[in-house]
Amino acid sequence: MHRFLDLADFSRDDIVALLELARRLETHPEPRALAGRILGLVFFNPSLRTLASFQAGMARLGGSSFVITPGQGTWQLETRLGAIMDGAAAEHVREGLPVLASYCDALGIRAFAEGRDLAADLAETRFAAMAEVIDKPLLNLESAMNHPCQALADWKTMDDLAVPQHGKFVLSWVSHPRALPLAVPAAAVHMAAMRGMEVVVLRPEGYALPPAIIAKARAAADAAGGSVRETSERDDALAGAHVLYAKEWGSTTHYGDAEGDAKLRAKLADWCVTPDWFGRADPACRFMHCLPVRRNVAVTDAVLDGPRSIVQREAYNRMTAQMAVLHRMLS
Amino acid sequence: MHRFLDLADFSRDDIVALLELARRLETHPEPRALAGRILGLVFFNPSLRTLASFQAGMARLGGSSFVITPGQGTWQLETRLGAIMDGAAAEHVREGLPVLASYCDALGIRAFAEGRDLAADLAETRFAAMAEVIDKPLLNLESAMNHPCQALADWKTMDDLAVPQHGKFVLSWVSHPRALPLAVPAAAVHMAAMRGMEVVVLRPEGYALPPAIIAKARAAADAAGGSVRETSERDDALAGAHVLYAKEWGSTTHYGDAEGDAKLRAKLADWCVTPDWFGRADPACRFMHCLPVRRNVAVTDAVLDGPRSIVQREAYNRMTAQMAVLHRMLS
Amino acid sequence: MHRFLDLADFSRDDIVALLELARRLETHPEPRALAGRILGLVFFNPSLRTLASFQAGMARLGGSSFVITPGQGTWQLETRLGAIMDGAAAEHVREGLPVLASYCDALGIRAFAEGRDLAADLAETRFAAMAEVIDKPLLNLESAMNHPCQALADWKTMDDLAVPQHGKFVLSWVSHPRALPLAVPAAAVHMAAMRGMEVVVLRPEGYALPPAIIAKARAAADAAGGSVRETSERDDALAGAHVLYAKEWGSTTHYGDAEGDAKLRAKLADWCVTPDWFGRADPACRFMHCLPVRRNVAVTDAVLDGPRSIVQREAYNRMTAQMAVLHRMLS
Numbered sequence: 001m002h003r004f005l006d007l008a009d010f011s012r013d014d015i016v017a018l019l020e021l022a023r024r025l026e027t028h029p030e031p032r033a034l035a036g037r038i039l040g041l042v043f044f045n046p047s048l049r050t051l052a053s054f055q056a057g058m059a060r061l062g063g064s065s066f067v068i069t070p071g072q073g074t075w076q077l078e079t080r081l082g083a084i085m086d087g088a089a090a091e092h093v094r095e096g097l098p099v100l101a102s103y104c105d106a107l108g109i110r111a112f113a114e115g116r117d118l119a120a121d122l123a124e125t126r127f128a129a130m131a132e133v134i135d136k137p138l139l140n141l142e143s144a145m146n147h148p149c150q151a152l153a154d155w156k157t158m159d160d161l162a163v164p165q166h167g168k169f170v171l172s173w174v175s176h177p178r179a180l181p182l183a184v185p186a187a188a189v190h191m192a193a194m195r196g197m198e199v200v201v202l203r204p205e206g207y208a209l210p211p212a213i214i215a216k217a218r219a220a221a222d223a224a225g226g227s228v229r230e231t232s233e234r235d236d237a238l239a240g241a242h243v244l245y246a247k248e249w250g251s252t253t254h255y256g257d258a259e260g261d262a263k264l265r266a267k268l269a270d271w272c273v274t275p276d277w278f279g280r281a282d283p284a285c286r287f288m289h290c291l292p293v294r295r296n297v298a299v300t301d302a303v304l305d306g307p308r309s310i311v312q313r314e315a316y317n318r319m320t321a322q323m324a325v326l327h328r329m330l331s
Numbered sequence: 332m333h334r335f336l337d338l339a340d341f342s343r344d345d346i347v348a349l350l351e352l353a354r355r356l357e358t359h360p361e362p363r364a365l366a367g368r369i370l371g372l373v374f375f376n377p378s379l380r381t382l383a384s385f386q387a388g389m390a391r392l393g394g395s396s397f398v399i400t401p402g403q404g405t406w407q408l409e410t411r412l413g414a415i416m417d418g419a420a421a422e423h424v425r426e427g428l429p430v431l432a433s434y435c436d437a438l439g440i441r442a443f444a445e446g447r448d449l450a451a452d453l454a455e456t457r458f459a460a461m462a463e464v465i466d467k468p469l470l471n472l473e474s475a476m477n478h479p480c481q482a483l484a485d486w487k488t489m490d491d492l493a494v495p496q497h498g499k500f501v502l503s504w505v506s507h508p509r510a511l512p513l514a515v516p517a518a519a520v521h522m523a524a525m526r527g528m529e530v531v532v533l534r535p536e537g538y539a540l541p542p543a544i545i546a547k548a549r550a551a552a553d554a555a556g557g558s559v560r561e562t563s564e565r566d567d568a569l570a571g572a573h574v575l576y577a578k579e580w581g582s583t584t585h586y587g588d589a590e591g592d593a594k595l596r597a598k599l600a601d602w603c604v605t606p607d608w609f610g611r612a613d614p615a616c617r618f619m620h621c622l623p624v625r626r627n628v629a630v631t632d633a634v635l636d637g638p639r640s641i642v643q644r645e646a647y648n649r650m651t652a653q654m655a656v657l658h659r660m661l662s
Numbered sequence: 663m664h665r666f667l668d669l670a671d672f673s674r675d676d677i678v679a680l681l682e683l684a685r686r687l688e689t690h691p692e693p694r695a696l697a698g699r700i701l702g703l704v705f706f707n708p709s710l711r712t713l714a715s716f717q718a719g720m721a722r723l724g725g726s727s728f729v730i731t732p733g734q735g736t737w738q739l740e741t742r743l744g745a746i747m748d749g750a751a752a753e754h755v756r757e758g759l760p761v762l763a764s765y766c767d768a769l770g771i772r773a774f775a776e777g778r779d780l781a782a783d784l785a786e787t788r789f790a791a792m793a794e795v796i797d798k799p800l801l802n803l804e805s806a807m808n809h810p811c812q813a814l815a816d817w818k819t820m821d822d823l824a825v826p827q828h829g830k831f832v833l834s835w836v837s838h839p840r841a842l843p844l845a846v847p848a849a850a851v852h853m854a855a856m857r858g859m860e861v862v863v864l865r866p867e868g869y870a871l872p873p874a875i876i877a878k879a880r881a882a883a884d885a886a887g888g889s890v891r892e893t894s895e896r897d898d899a900l901a902g903a904h905v906l907y908a909k910e911w912g913s914t915t916h917y918g919d920a921e922g923d924a925k926l927r928a929k930l931a932d933w934c935v936t937p938d939w940f941g942r943a944d945p946a947c948r949f950m951h952c953l954p955v956r957r958n959v960a961v962t963d964a965v966l967d968g969p970r971s972i973v974q975r976e977a978y979n980r981m982t983a984q985m986a987v988l989h990r991m992l993s
Binding site: 029297311315 | 414
Binding site for chain 2: 697698700702726728730732734735736737740744745746747748752753754756757758760761762764765766
């Protein structure tokens with residue numbers, strides 16, 4: 001495996017095999033598998049789970065890692081092609097990233113959406129411009145519209161807890177003080193579709209996922225015996241649900257328009273998951289969230305601390321799933 | 332050993348055995364003892380010695396570590412229970428810390444006193460709320476009222492340099508531009524009492540240590556054949572002293588009141604240790620300080636660079652003492 | 663090797679042997695050579711290549727490293743002797759650095775020029791004050807007037823690409839929004855002189871290198887059969903050049919005078935390397951730059967992305983050259 005950028009780049013069988021490897025490494029650790037191997041991690045945006053789980057995962061496989069955080073300990077990096085660099089950025093990614101890649105055996109990059117132009121973010125222009133100059137194995141640690149490590153961890157978590165393969169997966173928009181990127185909702189919908197689930201995207205008006213995201217997920221669902229639909233009716237969405245996957249994201253009708261988005265979300269404070277959301281769900285329905293999550297804004301303490309919540313397992317599986325990816329890439 | 336939070340959680344014999352292990356690891360290194368083991372380090376407050384000594388100590392035992400600094404590379408973490416998280420913090424410690432713990436074999440946390448409510452800080456409410464959600468081995472890297480790693484290093488330093496077991500240990504308040512936490516003075520007094528020393532706390536009016544700290548240290552002193560008393564008389568305190576341990580801390584009569592504290596300390600600039608402080612002390616009297624220290628504010632260059640100063644040995648022993656703790660916890 | 667602070671501290675044969683070791687480690691890796699060894703890295707100034715290449719290099723030799731960044735995760739460190747430390751710095755380098763050195767087997771320090779007093783910077787007063795208190799192997803990660811790791815990497819890069827030993831090496835000043843330190847130009851000139859090259863420093867009026875730098879390089883050139891001269895005539899300088907090494911630096915006639923420097927450089931925007939600079943150069947002339955570089959300010963995209971550019975190789979050789987230094991110091 002040379003690149004891990006999008007679950008859609010792999011067949012369903014590839015992913016199932018990767019998850020099998022993740023489980024094997026859990027029960028049969030290989031503490032020397034990546035001895036002498038080095039992972040470079042570049043964070044254009046903050047991180048907690050990704051930073052810690054990759055560093056710990058490399059160490060558990062006997063490898064090492066280093067961390068570069070542009071703008072903090074390192075100068076800012078320019079990403080625009082052809083820029084006259086007389087501003088704040090002292091170095092261009094076209095030099096900086098190949099240099100870092102030359103020191104390591106695989107490079108991971110986190111670069112969130114710019115959040116101004118939906119078409120540009122959907123095209124992953126920023127991440128693609130970086131990926132283009134790197135000739136080493138490359139990992140997407142969250143880009144504008146993708147977060148394959150999170151998606152893989154979520155899939156494994158559902159397998160671990162025996163969520164039915166063709167069960168009902170409800171991705172629900174939840175409240176947040178600001179517009180957040182579409183990377184996790186896009187990745188979660190695709191993952192659940194690829195797993196073969198009945199995927200329902202529950203969101204208020206103004207927050208529909210971009211048609212390109214839905215179309216891509218539908219293609220995956222078709223191949224796996226699942227389905228994808230959107231609704232703003234909570235009761236309908238949650239009836240019989242096996243998973244409620246909560247996530248915050250920005251308005252797609254007001255993309256890049258913070259004020260317009262703020263007006264919409266001012267009326268949506270009741271999109272905070274409470275125990276009664278599960279009234280019509282399957283009795284075993286699980287609550288998922290990729291974290292970080294704002295308590296009592298996106299979800300109440302009662303749900304997050306209650307028996308349905310599997311958010312800790314999801315976070316733990318970031319490490320186990322990524323260890324499989326690293327093992328496949330570097331051993 | 333599952334937790335290393337407070338010397339008072341251990342018997343004197345336990346601590347003596349731990350120091351024996353520290354000495355053994357100095358003379359007989361075990362470079363593979365913690366192979367494959369991972370230490371997570373979380374710093375809510377700045378660090379130099381703690382960060383470097385733990386990373387180096389783990390590496391010397393063959394293990395690895397990762398570092399998380401909330402608010403820097405990672406978002407801020409909320410600590411209040413039941414908070415409606417619509418402010419700056421994007422994640423609650425109730426999620427963030429168990430997640431980090433799930434990636435590692437032991438977790439260390441630094442979280443200074445909040446410095447507003449003395450009772451809350453004495454009760455370690457902030458640290459306790461974090462410790463409660465962590466099921467992995469846990470290390471206190473300095474909490475509101477404790478710094479057991481420093482205390483252990485200081486004990487070892489006195490043993491290394493043959494400071495008499497029942498010698499006179501003078502903890503003296505010294506000058507600083509601002510009120511600092513009580514963690515180190517509380518830990519130092521307890522450590523010296525537990526070692527069996529004649530402990531004298533020398534401080535100006537308004538800076539008496541909290542009665543709960545003194546009472547706890549006295550119980551340790553009683554068990555070890557030592558004693559604890561407070562005074563504001565420098566000559567009396569230092570007469571015959573074997574150790575002068577200088578430390579800065581905030582007024583306890585004006586706790587959380589920066590203005591009131593500043594008024595008091597404005598008159599205390601002469602609480603800066605000079606060579607003549609040692610006039611009536613034991614000829615072999617040592618100068619100790621946990622560092623960082625402000626030269627020519629808390630202590631003059633002449634003392635810090637002079638032959639009595641053992642601050643470098645204390646700092647070096649952070650690593651040797653912590654290696655014993657890590658070895659006991661994780662090997 | 664106890665210290666690696668300046669190429670001038672070594673004979674030409676020493677450096678040639680070090681480069682031979684670097685090449686040997688490239689073809690015959692020694693993944694356990696520094697097992698159990700720890701490198702401490704202290705960055706008073708930002709870093710990308712240095713941080714990543716040293717961490718990766720140590721890991722490739724089986725060792726470990728830790729990073730301390732004063733003012734970021736750690737408080738600021740005072741460097742002035744005799745200071746009354748009632749300002750922002752909480753600790754003095756006279757304590758902090760020996761403490762860090764006591765945790766590791768070698769310490770690397772980056773501390774740029776202060777940029778106020780040329781004589782003080784030429785005397786390396788800041789770095790020397792730090793080096794003086796450290797008794798462990800010490801590496802200069804860029805000081806006021808030196809960057810020996812960069813120089814060694816550049817030498818190796820020219821060897822790798824068969825640049826003639828006595829070829830013409832043109833160090834050219836190039837445009838930048840601000841005055842930058844003299845460390846890299848000083849180190850590059852010395853390195854090329856020591857390699858035996860015909861060194862020409864091409865720079866506008868006001869940007870001549872300090873006589874002490876030139877004199878030191880000339881001594882090295884004399885011993886190696888090379889030469890050193892300065893000019894402001896571009897055509898003359900570049901005629902027959904085998905290497906154009908571009909670098910930004912501040913005015914030496916207006917050292918520490920940002921306003922005076924800015925007035926001078928306002929008229930120098932055409933000191934941006936374009937393809938036609940190579941018109942009279944040797945057909946195989948290479949373009950070198952230590953990075954980071956501002957595209958289309960110091961050099962155009964066409965040159966940097968063109969076939970003459972060997973900046974990636976230079977950056978990669980930071981790691982290979984430093985691995986030889988670390989191996990010589992610590993194995």
